[in-house]
Every structure is written in C-alpha cells, then in structure tokens.
Amino acid sequence: MKTIEVDGIKVRIQIWDTAGQERYQTITKQYYRRAQGIFLVYDISSERSYQHIVKWASDVDEYAPEGVQKILIGNKADEEHKRQVPKEQGLQLAREYGMDFYETSACSNLNIKESFTRLTELVLQAHRKELDELRGLPRAPTLARLEEDESSPWGANTPKTCWC
Numbered sequence: 357m358k359t360i361e362v363d364g365i366k367v368r369i370q371i372w373d374t375a376g377q378e379r380y381q382t383i384t385k386q387y388y389r390r391a392q393g394i395f396l397v398y399d400i401s402s403e404r405s406y407q408h409i410v411k412w413a414s415d416v417d418e419y420a421p422e423g424v425q426k427i428l429i430g431n432k433a434d435e436e437h438k439r440q441v442p443k444e445q446g447l448q449l450a451r452e453y454g455m456d457f458y459e460t461s462a463c464s465n466l467n468i469k470e471s472f473t474r475l476t477e478l479v480l481q482a483h484r485k486e487l488d489e490l491r492g493l494p495r496a497p498t499l500a501r502l503e504e505d506e507s508s509p510w511g512a513n514t515p516k517t518c519w520c
C-alpha cells in the first residue's frame with residue numbers, strides 16, 4: 357500500500373507484484389481481474405525479457421478488465437553497459453500498444469515516482485466521473501434532473517416555486 361498525491365488528491369494505491377515465472381501463471385492471471393493499472397516491465401539488459409512483453413500484453417488483454425490502464429517500463433536503466441534493448445525499441449513498442457513508456461531503475465531510483473504517479477493519473481482520468489464527485493463538481497444525475505425540468509409542462513424558465 358502506498359499513498360501518493362496526484363492533482364491535489366491523496367490516492368491510496370495497492371501494488372501487487374506478479375511472479376514472472378511460467379509455473380506461477382495460473383495465480384498471476386488472477387491478479388489481473390481487479391487491476392486498474394498495470395506496468396508491463398522488461399529488463400533493458402535482456403532482449404528475452406523484452407520479447408516476453410508481447411505475451412504479457414496478450415494475457416493482460418485476455419484477463420484484465422476493460423479500460424485497465426497500462427504503461428510499458430524498461431527497468432535496470434542503470435545497467436547501461438549491459439544494455440540489449442535500445443530505448444527507441446521500447447518507445448516503438450509502447451507506441452504500437454498506445455502506452456506511455458519509461459525507462460526506470462529501481463537501483464538508482466530513476467523514474468520510479470514519475471511512473472507510479474503517471475499510472476495513477478491515468479487510472480484517475482479513466483474514473484473521471486467518480487473523481488469529479490470527490491471534488492464536489494456537479495454530478496450527471498443533477499444535469500439529468502435539470503433536463504427533466506426543462507421539458508416539464510411549465511417550461512424551462514418557470515421559477516421553481518413551492519406548491520405546498
């Protein structure tokens with residue numbers, strides 16, 4: 357659990373780290389079900405891990421709820437000397453999937469806060485209606501009620517008087 361502040365709103369996020377190994381796949385798929393945001397992470401020093409993203413992305417498509425927000429991450433950016441995946445290649449894949457992309461390093465703390473903040477932002481944007489309610493903006497039902505009043509036999513501009 358972590359609390360972060362996005363656009364002046366304190367958001368408590370619950371973070372799950374799925375196991376990458378094949379033998380845990382059955383359990384991993386259960387994680388997707390209630391996810392609102394997902395990081396697809398590869399290791400920039402492993403071309404193989406990059407190739408696996410296609411499989412992760414297809415699992416996400418299959419098991420995660422519609423509208424789940426996704427970001428592509430190339431981790432271990434501190435290991436430049438071992439790099440096998442050029443940054444441009446990560447960007448390219450992210451573009452194909454329509455995702456944001458970050459290179460991060462859990463070791464040197466590169467882009468960790470930024471990527472979590474961005475994913476949280478995307479999730480909040482996807483739940484804008486609930487967010488507006490939190491901020492106290494007028495809700496859709498209020499508008500619906502106003503429209504109803506406008507089509508009332510007394511017309512839209514009739515002052516709202518008390519009939520009792």
Ligand SMILES: Nc1nc2c(ncn2[C@@H]2O[C@H](COP(=O)(O)OP(=O)(O)OP(=O)(O)O)[C@@H](O)[C@H]2O)c(=O)[nH]1
Nearest residue numbers: 374375376377431432433434435460461462463464
């Ligand atoms: N240099 C470097 N090493 C990292 C970084 N992030 C993780 N590691 C190392 O990579 C190894 C694997 O890290 P994990 O966090 O277990 O990776 P994982 O993808 O969760 O692994 P699974 O649980 O098997 O799916 C560990 O030795 C970490 O210390 C990083 O940003 N830079």
